[in-house]
Amino acid sequence: MRLITHNMLSCNIKGVTNGFPLKIEAEKVVEKEVDFNPDFLRHMFAKIEWKALVEAARSMGYAELPEDSPDATVIDSADETFLRKLHHALLELHLEEGALVCPETGRKFPVNKGIPNMLLHEDEV
């Protein structure tokens, strides 16, 4: 699971109102290099919940992202230093083993071999 996916995932147990963002318990993180695409990153930046990404990256051992969301000038700048970091955090870090924890209920969703299992139990739907 990449952090781009984590930034979308939310705990949808019945009655839960603050199921986002899921807390990451990382047991094993792997890095896989992918092609850098600045346009895609600029597009994604508008969707991303910044705090959730910073926190998630940190829990995966990557602390290079700025605490506060950069403004448009940084995103559009010819200097791609920031975009490179965003690229690495969003697309190259993979949670291979661990768990995603619902911030409201503490329910843990396991991540095995890079695959989150978000299925709910009968009494949670």
Added chain:
Amino acid sequence: MRDVKVKANSKSTEEEEENEMSSSLSVKSTPEIEKKYVHRVYDAIAPHFSSTRFAKWPKVAAFLESLPSGSVVLDAGCGNGKYLGLNPSCFFIGCDISNPLIKICSDKGQEVLVADAVNLPYREEFGDAAISIAVLHHLSTENRRKSAIEELVRVVKPGGFVLITVWAAEQEDKSLLTKWTPLSPKYVEEWVGPGSPMNSPRVRNNPFFGLESIPETDVSAKEQKAETSPSFGLESIPETEESTREPKAESVPETQDSLGEQNDKSSVEVLLEALKMNQQEYFVPWHLPYHRAEVSGASASALASGLAKKDDRKGTVVYNRYYHVFSEGELERLASGVGNAMIVDRFYDKSNWCIVLQKEALNQD
């Protein structure tokens, strides 16, 4: 739902609440028929199924290729992931309820997770587009099919597109229908559940029970959403056909049984006749060749438990998959009951009904 309301009128408030709870549970939690005849089957046949799923349907490909570069595409019920990555300029995230199918996707390096298409674990509006290819026909109640559409709309951005394809009752190859096992009224009630009167084909096809008549289900359907099915890419039934030929006579013992248990044959015949007229609930066989490795694994227990049967003549283990095939106009009717999305395209192709929805561009929130 309507049935529940009627019953509730004659009961105490407490009972009414209980009824509403159970009715909401029936929408969100996976009915037995889907667990047994959809999820367990795909789990058991996953590698064989995947090995046959490679032909990409041109209309789905055209939809994906039309998306702007950089789009995030959510495939709900992605099966073996044959559409993931089809447009290399987009980022795809797939999910399916079948762990074995998702593992196949993951092994190919695709970004996937195990989740239920009726209850997507996604926050709102993250996707630029979403697809549901050959998924909804595995959901056994109308409310669940509608919930799945609502989920697709919920997770795309305002203005985002959703492509949905389902198997059509109107098959190009009519002879195919004779190879499927129609579910008898008795089994429709038993498996689809007595709490789902809307699902009786007789009721469903009665114009007086159209979507307009069940607004009271909207609320529960929205806050719920249930389980789903694996999708998989086999939209084109002719493909399925290749591996699913099965003479009808061999596959209808259940129907025979239900007939035998009835005393009043004439009324049963009338029922069956009515069902044939608007038959939409089927078991569609999947033939797993004896030489496949899966036969010694999951299939051994499936055979032992009666979930699958041997066909020595063909040398296959036969699984039945549950299908609700869609009649003409049904998908549009279902989708038009979903708020904040418009049908912008509809077509029939290769024995599938297909629609493209666009979420309202202006978000009232």
